[in-house]
Each structure stands twice: as C-alpha cells, then as structure tokens.
Amino acid sequence: MNMSAAEDTTAAKKALEGFEPVKFQADSALLRELGERLVGQPHIALAELIKNAYDADATLCSIYIDKDQIIVADNGHGMTKTEFLTHWMTIGTRNKQDRGVSRDFGRNVTGSKGVGRLSAQFLAHTLDIVTVSKANRAEQLDAFVDWDDAIDAGKLTEAEAFYKIEPRTMSFPGNKLHGTRVVMSGLKQHWSADDIRDLGRQLWMIQSPIAAYGVLRTEDADPNDFRVELRSSSPMLVDTFERQMKAALENYDAVITGELTRQGDKARAHVKVIFRAGGVYSEEFEVPPLIEAAKWQIRVFRLHGRQFEGVKVADARDYFEKFGGVQVYDAGFRLPYYGVEQDWLSIEFDHSHRRNKSSLLPERLHVRRALNDLPTQGRLFGLVVIDTGKEARTADEEAKESGEFLKIQVTRDRLVANRAYTTLRNAVRWSLDYYASRQRLREEQNLNLQRPEEPSTDKVGRIQSLVMEARRSHPNDETLVELEKEFDGLSETIALEREADDAARSLLGPLASAGMAALAMEHESRKEMRLARQLLRRLRAAGTDAGDGRVAEIADQIEAWIERLESTRRMFAPLLDPDDRDHVEALALGSVLRQVAGNISPLIVGVEVDFEISRDLYLPPATFAEWSSLFQNVLINAANATLDTDRRRIRCVGGRTGRAAWVRIDDNGAGVDHERSAHLFEPFKRELNLSEERRALGLGGMGLGLTIVRMIAEQRRARVSFVDPPPGWSTSFQMSWSSAE
Template sequence: MLEDPTAHERRRRLARHHLRFAPKILTRLGEELVPHPDMGIMELVRNAYDADATECSIELVDSARTGGSIIVSDNGHGMTDAELTSDFLLIGSSRKPSSPFTRSGRRRVGEKGLGRLAALRLGRRVKVTTRSAATPGVQYTLGIDWDELDSAHAVEDVALELRDVPPYARVGTRIEIHDLRQGLSIADVERLTRSLTLLTGPFQTESTFKILWNHTAFGYEDLTSTVTDEHLQWAEFHLSGRLGADGSQSAELRDHQGNLIGTATARDLRSAVAGGRRPTTATGGERLFTSAPAAKFDLWMFNLNPRHSVALRDSVQPTPEIKSWLADVGGVHLYHHGLRVQPYGDPDDDWLSINVRRAVLSEFRPYTNNSVGALVVNDPEDRLQPKTDRSGFVQNAAFGELREFARSAIEWASQRRRQIREAERQEQRKRAKAQTADAEADFTEAKKALEEQLADNQGRLDGNFDRASVQRILTTSQLLADQRLREIKDLQSELLLYRALATVGTSTSVFAHEAQQPADRILQEARTVDRRVRRDIDPATVDDRYKPSLSAIMDGARTLQIFAKLPLELLVRKKRDLTYVDIDEVCLATLRLFHNFLSDRCIHVTHDLDGRNLRVRTYEAAVESIVSNLLVNSVHALTRTDGGLERRIHLATRSFVDKDAPWIRLTVDDSGPGIQDASTEEIWVPGFTTRDGGTGLGLTIVRDTVGDMSGRQQAIRNGPLGGARLLVELPASTTSAPAAGNTNDEGEE
C-alpha cells in the first residue's frame, strides 16, 4: 500500500531543526573580537547618539578593581518592549541599512551590536532600564546574568525576563554593568578618556551631543580643558584642505596671523606626494578621486621652542601646557558622521605615517607630538565601511583615496614651509655678508685713523689723542665679532648636514676600497671559466648557451669596479688643496670617470669646452662636486619612467666678461622631461627630490658650493635638448697654472 504523501510531508516537517549557539560564541564575538574595553564602552556611547540623546553620562564606580561597576545613561528616546527584543537583544542586527537616519535627522553610527556585546560582557551582571518617549507611561527593566548564560547548554535555553514597572526615571536608557570581571587598568582609562575627549571635539563646531562623566573616578580633576581649542591660537601654521564629492582637491597654508602663504590644486598635491615628479598619464595630475567621500582636512602645526614664540610673536607661549595638551589630543583624527573613529589618531596609530616620513627627511614635516588635526568626512553613501571589530575602516578604495589626500596635503605644506625657510636663510646670508663687509670697512677705517694718531704721537697715547677714534674701533670690533658669531650660528645646521655627508663619504670610500678586489676577482674568474669551457665544449654551444650569462657576470663586475673607483677618485687628498682650478680639465676628468656608468645606461654625452684657460681660485673637489651633481641630476631625469627615448647630455663651458671681470659659465643640458611641477628656484632647496629614496641634497650642494665661490646658478625648464638646462657661473682668473691639454675642442664621450 502506498504511503499517504500528506503524512510523509508531516514527518519531514517534524524533522526540521534550528541552529543553536553555545555560550562560548558570546566570548568570541564580544571580549575576543573587541580587544580593549574602552572600545565597547564607546559603542554604548554611539548607541546613545543614535537614540538622539543630547547628553550621555558615564560613571566609573570602583572600576579599578574586580567587582566594580560601569554605568552608561542617556536622555535619548529610549526603547519600547518591541525595540528591546528586536534591536537590543538581537546581536548582529542594525537599523542602519533600512533607516540610515535617526528621528531627529542624525546619521546613524551604530553597527552590528558586537561592540555593545563586548561592553555588556565586561561584568557578570547587567541591568538595563529604559523609558521610551513613545510610551512614557511605562518603564522597562531587563537583567542579564552572564554566569547563568555561560553555564547553559545553549544561549537560547536561558530566558531573559523583561519587566514593566511604574516610571521613575527620565525618558532614555540606563545600562549598569556590575561585578566587573577585571578592573580597568590605567591604560584602559586613559584610552577611554582620550576617546571621550575627542569624540566630538576639539575641532568641531558646537555639538548637539554632550558627554558627562565623574572626573574623580577617571583620575582627572577636570577633563573639559582638553576638549577646548584655545591652544590652537599658538599654532605656527594652519593647513586646510578640501576633497570634493566630485573628487576635486585643494589646499591652503596660512601662518600664525592667518596670512595666506600658498594654495594648492589637485596637481600640486599629487606632485608633492610624488616628490615633485610629473604624474604619469595613468595617474594624470588632474585625476579626480572616484571612490572617496567628500572631506575637510585641518592640521595645526606648532613650534614647541619657547624662544621661537618670542621671536615670532614677541610673547611667551605656554609651552608646557601645549605639550601636555598635544600629548592628549595630538595626531590626525578622523571624524565620520560627526563622531571620531578609532584608532585613527591614537598614540600608537600613525595612520598617515607622518612620524615615519619626518624621520626619513625634513624637520619641516609635522609629527604627532607637535601637531593636531582632523579629517572630517561627509559620507552620506557610506563609502567607508567599518570593520567588524570597530577598529577603523576596511581598507577599500574610498579609504585609500582619503588617506592619500591627507598625506599629499601634509607633504605639500611641508614643501612650502621648507621653501619659506630656505628663502629666509638665503636672505639672512645675503644680509650677513653685507653687514660683515660694512663692519669690516668701519673697523679698517677706525683702525687706520688710530694708527695715524699713534704715528703722530710717536706711538704714545697722551691727553691729545682722539678718544672718539678709540671708542669707534672698540665699537666696530664688537660689531664685527657679533656679526661673525651670527654667521657661525647660521652655518651650524649646514655643518651638521655636511658632517653627515662626510660620514657617508668616508664609509663609501671604505666599502669602495674593499669592493675593488672582489670585483677584480669576479672578472678574472669569469674570463677563466670562459677560456676553460671553450676548451672542453664546442665554441658554438658556448656562444649559444653560456656566453650571455658570462657576459652578464663580466658586465656586472665592471660596473662594480666603476662604483668602487668613483668615490676613491672623488676623495683624493690633493683635490682639497686651495689652488687655481681649470674648469675644462675637471669637466673632462669627471666625464672620463663617469664614462662607463653613463654608457651602461645608454646615455650619449657630448661636450664643448671653451673656457679659454680661465681658472677659478678654489678647490678641485669643489668643482668636481658641482660637475658630478649636475651630471647625476641629468642621469636621474633621463632614467625616470617618463624620460624620453633618446638619452643625451651635453656639457659646455664658455668664458665671458661681467663688469670688466672674467667669468666662466658651465652649462649642462639633457633630453629628459625638463623641470615640471616645480619652480626653477625650488629645485635648489634642500630636501626637494624627484625620485623615491632621493635625499634632495645634490643641487643644494651645487648651490651652496657656487655661493661659496661668489658665483651664481640658474635653472631653465627646457633647454635645447628638450630637458632641463642648468647653468653655473663663477668668477675666474687668468692667473697662470700648470700647462693643460687642449680643451678648446668639441668631442664626445
């Protein structure tokens, strides 16, 4: 007999089951997923924000010990019994996708409830008291005993009792976490304090959401002082930037008085973060961000040297207070939907890598201990996706573009600050030279007048000598001494730089000397292998299978020989003797030294040296440094990804007369991309570089060396070969020197 299909279907339905969860899953989702208790507590604060609360109060009761309590209460709209069941007790649920805005129009910031679960699990017992604005005549209480839940076979086996009681509390919600499993450490409280302090400030306008706490329990007499922005007035620079919803970018930098220093376009910002390189076609200079939400970026940068404040403002800044304030709030913080997102800007989270970049180069870059900033994001489409553990955002394209925007703005501001300081330094050097010359002239004149009086009085100073002359020589000598001290002070920073470079040079010479012998040995052994293989194997087979590898080994060994020889040649002792240097001879010698290096890079070099045997009173090493750095600069330009297919360098010298005095001009042209996305003055500034890993010091050394010779330098964006043209002009002399070879020629290297 056939079975009744209806009965069969009934048995199938009776066999259905549901997924059940062991209590251990609560530990996995709560305590282990959210690593720090402050992050869980902050999630309760966010829930209060989503409930349209204007105030949220946090109380710590004996929280430093096991068994203490944490109480979080708010004056939001509270919860009905249905909302308690469908929202609060449903882990992993969120109203955000279906209802992104609260009743008052706030953008919801709460997520899946895992942070809330982590906070509730801090204690063994939880009591929730809530009174809804929708049902003000009733108040609900809910108790959770975690020990009972943890001992159950499954979570759903333990019923949670919801009681309605006559209302005695205000509309809102109060969550009491009792019998803490572990007391909050000092680090936990400090993290929580910082998170609460920065949740809505100190950078934002007046907030409609206020946090209250019992200061004594937090270990502070008053934390409200850290929330204010009164210390921002002492910032030396203020950087502000905007990222538009359409992907457009801009930035501006102002000084302590609010004066505009400079503005940047999207092209300027991208050029800055690329170290001055011209953006490639794939990442065009005006490329708009397509994924990032709109944002506003502000960064205040401080100088914590008290003497600097006196010189800048003629007033003493409260440096200890500013340092303490920056220790609490320093760093760049990210605000999303009006609230700060952790961990961005935390002491151990340098998410923009500003400390790393400052350590690599430039005291003009800010770091987290001398700057404070906020990146305020307007993200109505929720392009930024929070991580499950609430520790920031998923590293998607939107977040990557947002971070790139902030980094590029900081880098651009650092370059502008460096340019300003370098211009000031150059102006100071000019003034110092002029003042020194004036002081020397006054001293010489006063000394001459006194000597004449001494001669008239037969070497004696009697009652008839001119006291004014003596006073004048004393005054001018003091002025001269003071001016020399200023020059020495101005040169101290340069001295540190050149000491560092000297250390690099010394180390390089040691390594070069030690590398010569292995390079020679490799070349010798490769030739031996080639010779022996040809004896044992058919030469045609050798050429086909082994010759390419052997040739590559020998080419590499020759290159190693070049690199070993180059620093040793540059550091020869006699090149540091003061003499009359023939510029043409040094140019030819340097080209010979660089010949293999340039040939390996397929760079064709021509020269036209016509210095007319003029010489410069200086050190050969100084002229060699100028020529070498100019050549290396051209090599970098030619070997960049956006360099031309034809790699050419042309070196030329010419003599000319300026104000009846002989001069010599050195010109270096190349066929690279030229000077782009930077001014022709900016390329000489210390730290400016067009390549990753560059020091930005090569052309600065040229500029300073030329300045020491009372010469001048110039850059032209595009010369005859299409690339940059760099010129150096030096005062020369016709003083005879040892005979030189014929340098009045045209030739090729």
C-alpha cells in the first residue's frame, strides 16, 4: 500500500469515527525565527549566500558592502523561472542534498538544508534578485521580497515575493552573460572588522589560492577555480577580508625561488632558500642549454601547531591536498596536468622508496639523511612559469629540427617529455633537494646533545676505589663502612637499571618499525581516500546523468564506508601531528580520555564508556601522543574483555588521595587473576579469558600493550597496576602519580 492510499484509509476511518480534518499552519514569523536560529550570525548568513554562488558553479563572486546595502553577484549558471519558483521559493528544499554535486563542475555542494535564502532575511529588510540562466541568456528574472511584509502576512503560505521576466540587461562578474545578483537593502547589522574576519574564515577554503588559478591552457573551465572579491566604502574591511582569505598561504616555513637563464651555449640555474625563522642560502649550478628562461617560487608549509589568522590545521591540510603541489604556468595559463594529483617531480616516489640521499645535488652539498626533510606535495604550493611560445621562437635550428625545446602536447594539458622538459624538472627538483639539505643541516646544528664522557658504572667504580682506600687507612670509621655499603647497593641498582634499559631498547626497534609502517600506511591511505572521494563524485554525477536512483544508493553506502575508514584513521592522528608528538605539557585527564575514546570508537563499537573525572585533574607533563598510546591500549584491552558480556561497559574514574592523583579504568568483562596480574606488564605475556568462539576471531596482540603502558607511565613518573575492582565491575586498571609534581 502506498502512502497516499494509507492516508486515504486513515482519513476515511477517522471520518467514520466523527473526526474532522484540519491542516497544519505555519506562522509567517517562522521566517524570522528560522533565520535567527539556523543562521544566527551575520558572517554566517553572508557566507551562505556566497556558498550558493560556489554551488552554482561560479568562478567569481563579487561582494559589495556599504553602510545600508550588501550586493552579492556571481557568474554561476543562474536560475530559470521554474528553478526560482520550485527551489528558491521553497524553504527547506532538498534539491541540493538530492543532487550532491553541482550541475556543471561536479563540486561537492556546500549547502543542503535549503535555508540559504533565510540568510537574506536575517541580514536586511528587503531583497532584490536579478538572475540569468545559462540555459537562456536572452532573458532575466527580477524578483523582490519585502521581508517585513512577508512576516506580517500572518501565515507562511500567504507571504509573497514579486517577480517578472524581461529581456536581459544585466551582466555579471567576469563579463559573463549569466549569473545571479542579490541586493539586500536596509541592513539589520553593522559590519565590523571582526565580522569580516569571521566571514573570511567561513570562505577561504573554497577559494582558489591565486587569482589566475583556473585559467587553463586547454581553455576548459576549472572546477577548482573560485574567487571571492570584496569591495566596500571602508578600506579597512577590504584589507581585513583579503588578509583572512590569504591566511593559508601566509603560514609558510620557507620560500624556494629559482631562475633558469641561457646565454649562448651556456645555461645556469640560480636557487635561493629563505627560511622564515631566519637564514638565507643560495647556489648556482649549470644545466643543459635547452631552455631560454624559466622561473619558479615554491612555499613550504608548516601544517601543525598554531596557524596564521586562526586557520585550523585540519582545514589547512585539506586545502593543500586540493590545491597544493607545484603547478606549471605557460604564458599565464595553467597546465592542468601539474599539481598535487601528479607526482611529476617524483617527490612521493622518493618518500615511498625511503630515499634519503639526493641523486641531483653535488657531493659537497649532501647532508646525511637530507631527503628525510623533503616536503610532501601536501605541504607545498609552488608555481613554475615558462613560455613555450617564446621557447619555440628562440630555439636554434638544431633544436627546432630535433624538437628539443619546451613545447606543449596537442592535448594542451602538459609539456612534451623531451630533454628540455627533463632539464626543467631536474632544476625544480634540485631546488627542493637543496631546501631539504639546508633544513636538515639547520636541525643538526640546533641539536646539542650533551653525552656523558664516561659511563656511570666507571664513575661509581672510581669512587668505590677511593672509599676502599680510605677504609684501609681508617678501618674502624663507621661512616666509611656505611658509605661502602651504599655504593655496593648503588652498583647493583645501576646494573638492574641497565638491564631494564636494554630490555626496553630491545622493544623499541620493533615498535619503531611498526610505528613507521603505520605512518607510511596512513600516508598512503590518505592519498587513496582522496582518490576514492573523487571517484565517488564521478559515480554520483554518472548516476544523476543516467537518472538511476540505485547508483545514488550505492554511492551513499560507499560514502558511509569511507567515513568509517576515516574514523579508523583518526587513531593515528596523535602520531601525525608534531605538536602532539613533541609538545610536553600537563594535559587535563578528562579531555585526554574522551578524545582517545573517540579516536578508537571504531574498535570499541557497542561498548558504553562513562567518565567520572573532575575538570581540574591533570596528568603528569607528557606529550599527547604518549598518553594517547597508553590509554588506547588500556581501553582496547578493557573492551576486548567484555566481548562475551551482554551489556558491555567501561568506566573511567579519576580522583585524588592525599598528595597522589589517580585514574582507574573499570570494565565488566572476563576479569584477570589479581594474584598474577603483575606479570601481564612483562613483554609477550597475555591473559584474555574469552570463549572459544571469540578466541577464533584472533583477538589480542603480541602481549606488548601493557609493556608499552608501563614504559610510558614510568617515563612520566607514574605507577600502573591492576587493583581490586569495585562492586559490579570485573577488572580495574589504575595509574597513579604525585599531584604535587
């Protein structure tokens, strides 16, 4: 039975029972209520309108802000009369959500709730729209809404907008004959520099990094090309906006510049590396005389820690995964082939093959393990500028005959892979290798490790010898007798500590290898995820073109799988961020535990995790990566122990007892033998009391988890053990430390 038949049956049944139908009504004040609740702030409201331009496949959106008026104009595909009436005039429409990607470029749409037009109501009292559809550039639709009148109408279904169709008189940004222009008059808010800065923070990620980014040599439109320009009667607002929109590009660590010139039968390349923290290095080297001229500038970015103008690290990484790499421009036109998607400089190839020595630099410039500091493409944004027309004109007759000069392929998306191209590629890569060598040299110069001149056992042995000599001279001196006993005990302690250190070091090799493998896998999976999302967008577009709803359903399932995989990757996040790996500080226990539990959520599905920890309880100073590794092991062990339990529960409790602070992690699982629990912290010891069915799943690891837990805890002067669990719980792991420290 379909829905309408069910409704008819319900209506008929209720009519027989004496019920009368009544329809729901929506008060027109809902326009204002929705605008305030769903939009909330002026910069979000204006950003929603600009994102509409992005979703309409615009390449340029122009904003004008005056004291009492805001104009937003774009050169997107515009709206037909039907689209205006069925989409724009319907609040909460799902057309974007159903489509998923933009009409022409296949961009992932930024809006899905259908409330963008409420932004206009939130910002101003009246609205004028002029829109010209790309499908019919001869006519335009003019519309007008007085929001105050619409709200005063009483019922939402009686609120009015006025429109008409007339011959086109309007042009749009970039001199396009199609697009949309929105004029909001009678502004309801004053726009400050802070509002404009917040607006830029909403928009910078969808904007192309440079103005000419999308001017392609193939003359095709570029889906990634989108720019926002702001004009205002207040120069301060314009400066603030431009600064925020360029924020991501200003967070660089170093700038690499290069220039290749030819004079007669000689050609040289000059390279300079300027480090933002100080230090300038430059070199010249000879190249084959196959190129008349080329220039490049490459910025190396620091995608961790505090970013410029409040940019989020994760956003910056996503931005450079989309726009990064080293681009090639031919006489001002970008060649589409080059960039982050193509490893034309063999950067990722060398990373994957673990190469640490440059094959291009001369021996005098080599620094040990220099290529370990070669930036990945996701940390680069660079431009190589050439002119193939000029190269053809200046090539000598021999080069013209052999074709050995820079020239573009017939596809117009890349250069011909001849000797001239190899010369250009090697020169640019030479400059990157030079940067890596200087960066490694700087780090080694800054590293000042003070190693002891002699082992502690030798020093203690010498002191023992002096004490023994003193005792021979004063055999009855009680102080010397006790001192000799203390040094005997100290020697034994040093020997035991050395044995423990040797045992720990024997574990560090396999652990380091496993960690490097995990990082390499994460790096590769990140690239694969980016490719998977591109293929998913193509699948959605193909489904839309074919009108097959089953394709959209399959795409949704694939997207859900990608999200699950992405959530699994979050477990490696503390290892990937240098701040998490290297920055030592006292972290709030509750925040750390909640974040770790969130990161490992794909591995503890179905487990209830409760927290009873006060906000003022702090862990001993350490890196987030250390505490993350420790608590990941403990929580996963606890979750595995509950696999045969109907209601799987973990509780994290923290508190203080005198001068000691502690955290206890309880679970209601299989439990451990408390008399034998101490040995579980030894390497390769395992005790997982599960059913045979669960054991067949291969749960558990190599028995190193709790060993790692103890190593980290002792490094940070904390103690770990299993303790008697409270009533209702099976196992309790506890870590304690001195809160005074």
